[in-house]
Amino acid sequence: MDITQFIQQLVNGLSLGAIYALIALGYTMVYGVLRFINFAHGDIYMLGAFFGLGLAPRMQRIFPGSHSIPGALAILIASMLLCAAIGVLIERLVYRPLRDRPRLTVLITAIGVSLFIQNVTQLLCGADPKAFPELIPVRAIEGLGDLTVLTSQATVILVTLILLFGLHFIVQKTKLGMAMRALSLNPTACLLVGVNNNTVISFTFALGSALAAAAGILVALDSPSIEPMMGNVPGIKAFVAAVLGGIGNIPGAALGGLIIGVTETLVVGYVSPAFRDAIAFAILILILLFKPDGLLGKSEREKV
C-alpha cells in the first residue's frame, strides 16, 4: 500500500468527518435535553450555506478585497447567528407546543419541518445548484511533498477544533452549560431548583444550529456548490455519527463524526465508491446490535 496515498485519504477523511462532527453535535445536544431527534437539523446546515451565499456580496462591501479573512470570519459568524435564531424559532413555534405529546408526534413533525425548510428554500432560491464564492484563497499548502492538503481542508479542521473547544468551554464552565447538563439528567429536578427549562432548551437549539451553520459554510468553502437538498445525506450521516458516539454524549458525537468521515473515505478509496452511503448505515446496524449505547455512551437502565 502506498503510504502517501493512505495519508492523503486520511486527510480527506478528516476534513469530511469534521463536517459530520459539527452537525452531529446538534443532534446529540437536542437529544440530550429533549430526548428526541430533530430531523430538520440537516436543513439548518443547508441554510447556513445559503446564508453565507447571501451575505458574501454584502460583506465584501464592508471588508473589501475578495479574500479577506475578517470578511470570511464575519460571514461565518453572521450565518451562525442567523441559524441560531432560526433554530430557536423552530423550537419555539413548532416543538414547544408539542412537548408533552408522544415523541413519535414530534419526530414526524420534525420531518415535516425539514421538508418545509427545503421547499421554501427551493421556492426562494431555485433548485439549481449555486456556486459558492471563494471566501478564502483555496490552494494546496506547499512543502508537503506528494501530499496535497488544501487551505480549505485545513480551515475545516481548524475551525472545527476551535468550535469544539468553544463548545466544551460553554458546556463545562458556564452556568447555562451546567443547566444543559443538569436538564439532560433530570428535567423535573431542574424545575424544582429554579432552572428555567425553556431558556435552556432554546439555548441548546441556538448552539446546535450555530454549529450546523458553521458546517454549512465550511463545506461550501471546500466544495463550492450548494443546493436546497444538500442537507439530506449529511444530516442522516451525522445522525448516525451521533448514535455511534452515544446519542446525548457531546465528545461522542465529535468522535462519531470523525470515524464516519474517515471510514467512508477509506472505503471509497480502497474498496468501492458504491459502498459510500451504505457504510454509515452498516456502522449504525452494527452499533445498535453490539453496543446500543454507542462508543462513549453510558448504559442506563430504564427503571420500571
Added chain:
Amino acid sequence: MSRTSGQVLVLAVLALGVLPFQQTWGAEAVIKVGEYASLSGGTASFGSASHKGTVLAVEEINAAGGVLGKQIQLITEDTQSKAGEASTAVRKLISQDKVVAILGEIASSRSLEAAPICQEAKIPMISPGSTNPKVTEVGDYIFRICFIDPFQGTVMAKFALDSLKVKNVAVLTDVKQDYSVGLAQFFREYLTAHGGVVAKEQSYSSGDKDFRAQLTSIKSSKPEAVFLPGYYNEVALIVKQAEQLGLKVPFLGGDGWDSSSLVEIGGQSMEGQYFSNHFSPEDNAPQIQSFVKNFQTKYNQTPDAMAALGYDSARFLADAIRRAGSTDPVKLRDALASTKNFGGVTGSITINAQRNATKSADILVIKGGKFKFMQTVAP
C-alpha cells in the same frame, strides 16, 4: 346571511367552477400534449431548459395557426428529479388529462420509469434528451430525437485516441445514473478495441460533494486523460477538486455537462475540457440563429442543448400530427416512426428502426468560460 342564501351562494360558486370544464368537454377545441420534466431538484437546470424550449415551440406553433386547425395545449408535470415521480406524472397525464402524446424526459432513469406506462397505454412518448439505449427498447410507442449513449461514448473515445492522442484514460462514472454508466461502457469498449487502456475505473453517486478519495486513487494510476460522463453539478466539483489535488489532465464528458452552472461552479478548472453535445448556439445556420434569437427575446438567456432538444421535440410531434392528419394514437405512432430528415435545430432527424434519431454530434471545448464549437462527428 340566512342559511338558504348561503347554500345558494355555495352552489353558484360550484357551478361557476365547473363551467369552464364543461366547455372543454363539450368540444375538443385543443390538442392536449403532456410533458413531464424535472423542473425542480438535482437536474432542474436541464429540466427547466428543455421545458422552456418546449413552451417556445408550442407558442410558435399555436401562433402559426396550430395543427389540424387546433391549438396545442401543453400540460406540464414536475418530476422533481426524483425516482418514482415520473410514473405518477405520466399516469396522471394519460388517465386524467387524456393527452394524445407525451414529451419527456431529459434524464434516462426517469424516461425508463415512464416509458412502460406510455407503452401500455399506447400513448406515443418522445424523449427530448434521454440518451440511454434502453429507453426506446421499451416498446414501439417510445421515440427519441437525440442520439444515444453508444454513439456519444464512442465519439469521445475516438476523439481521445485520434485528436488528443491519449491511450491511457481513467473512467469516473456516476453509478446512480444509467446515462453515465451507459456512456462509460461504450467509451471503454471503443477505447480498448482500438489500442487504448483504461487506467483506472472509479465511481461516485449523484449528490456527492467530496470526490477526493476517488481522485486520489485515479491520480496514483497516472492517466493521460479522464472520461467523466456525469452531470454538470458533480462534474464541476470533480474537475475543481482534481485540479486542487494536482491531477492536471484533460477531462472528457458528454452532453450532461451542458449547463452554465458548470463554469460558474468549476471556474478556471473547467478551461480546456471537452464534451460532446447535441447543439451549439454558435452554429450559423439560419434556423438555429432564428431559434437562438427568439429564445433570447422570450427568456433573456442563450439556449443550451436541452432547450434546443425540448424545442425540437414539440415541433417533431406537431409535424407528425400534421402528417398523420389525426391524433389517433396508431396513426400518430406510424407518422412518428416514418419521420425522415426533419429539420430540427439540433440537426436533421431521421427515425431508425429502433425509434432513435440518427444524427451527428458536436464536440465542444471550454475556453474563456464559454463552450466553443470544435468539430462535428457524423454517425
